[in-house]
Amino acid sequence: MRFALSQEQQDFSATLDAYLSSVDTAAAVRSWAAGEHGPGLKIWRGLAEVGVPALMVPERFDGIGADAVELVVAFERLGYHAVPGPWVDTAAVLPALLEDELLADVAAGDTLASVAAPPEVPYALDADVAGLRVRVQDSGLSVFIPGRALSSVDGARRLFTAEPGDPIGTSTDPARAFDLGALATAAQLLGAGQWLLDTTVAYARQRRQYGREIGQYQAVKHLLADVATRLELARPLLYGAAVADETPTRTRDVSAAKVAAADAAHLAARTGLQVHGAIGYTDEHTLGLRLTKVRALVGAWGTQAYHRSRVLEALV
Template sequence: MRFALSPEQRQFSASLHDLLAGADTRAAARAWAQGRHEPGLKLWRDLHDLGIGALLVPEEHGGVGADAADAVVAFEALGYHAVPGPLVESVAVAPALPVGDRLPALAAGELIVTVALPPEVPRALDADVAGLVLRVRDGLVERVEPGEPTRSLDPARRLFTVDGPGETLGECGAGPFETGVLAVSAQLLGAGRRLLELATEYAKHRHQYGRPIGSYQAVKHLLADVATQLELARPLVYGAAVAVQERTDVIRDTSAAKVAAGRAAHLAARTALQVHGAVGYTAEHDLGLWLMKVRALVAAWGGAAFHRARVLAALGGI
């Protein structure tokens, strides 16, 4: 299968990168981690002006009615810039759920939704900023009140329990979970690419024994390995987007994308930390924003073992 971005998708990606590059997303992520949400919410409003919230909402409800590949373009950019908040839940998952007459508000950016899908997604992300907290369990979609917050590996992610009784809104199939897995895979792809760029830039300017460390063959090999893994993961993620859109081999392809993107992003994180040396361990360094995000997203929406088992089952256990 050959997949190439359309001119419209390339323009959409460029618009997102231009917006996010001009915004201080790193400051917004740090503020979000400290419980100060306004900088991040302002960033969300700016993103909604570009149509992020309306992306997967049907046109009859005020949305764009875009396809899964468009969502991958968006989430790759969001992961690259470490934008905080329940983006996967609100932008990718919620439009596929029976939320009634709330879809126009979701498309307009007036409503933030977060979702838990036990057992793979047992807690709701950032429920304290969401206007609607949902739980999908046994094929039923329920509106629930969030419980106690718990810490994540990523300080910019707060997870809330959703164990209480809920109000049933309707039924749904497995589609929303697969769309969530796809969006997280795209975030990992974007975050991995950013980590590679940070490591490459640092290697060009950090001198050791009178030479940039990037001139040493060992460092070049480390960075080349990351670039290779990211390039191998990318077609799997976009291939999964096609599978989601066409509803063929969805479980196999979304799980394969999550495994590949998670492996590549994890390698990018380890390599970036190694290249940066001791400075990479400091909380003040921006590298940590992506390191922690990758660590959290690799385990989110099903870890590697879960998704490998799904791929094996989809292939008939061979």
């Protein structure tokens, strides 16, 4: 049996790619890191027009009611283009936490959400711009108050401590919400890793040293081939975990996908920097935006050690 994305899913991915290629996401990332949210929110509204925030929102709240595969398709594109903002919290996690009319505003792109779920997600992302701030403790939900701002290796990931506020009820499925957060993060990592590979291959084809393109050297070919292999091995794990959503193997499959995608993206980042050389360290080059993004996402929604332990527990 052959498993592949449907034509509709491929068209959705192409639509997102066309839109995000037409806007300056790099400038939006830099503005977001500086505390200027305007350019990033403009991209948010553009993505809302094609239904990204509405994907996991039930139809009764004006959402699309899509499944986890469509979520992965979208977040792979978001990761490829390094779109700033609390996308995981808003589009992946929140709809699994709440069944409330508030989700209609989320689906329309009018409300951004920030979610803290200690101990694995102790800090809140972009709480300064989020209109809905939710703290998860076991199965209980409460509004949180943004506290001290924290620094991140990725300047566009603005983190805050989350001080517990008034309770707002009980979560519908906190375990699934966490797994969807990890799954969406894994998809972002895979997308970022693919961008790093594509960009590094293009650079190796045009950068000349000793009279020839550096991509013609066998050592460089081997480095890039290793990255391509790791990304391609991670992709079926990612989509397999999406298919396994709401099945008994979901936790194991999501953790395996997160580990594989994070390792592949990290290798892509290291290789991209090695091939680019000193230019990769500069603030002006967009490579740096993906390097810091990957480094931050590796530990987001569960560290590598945490997810490896979940896979091990499932196996034994």
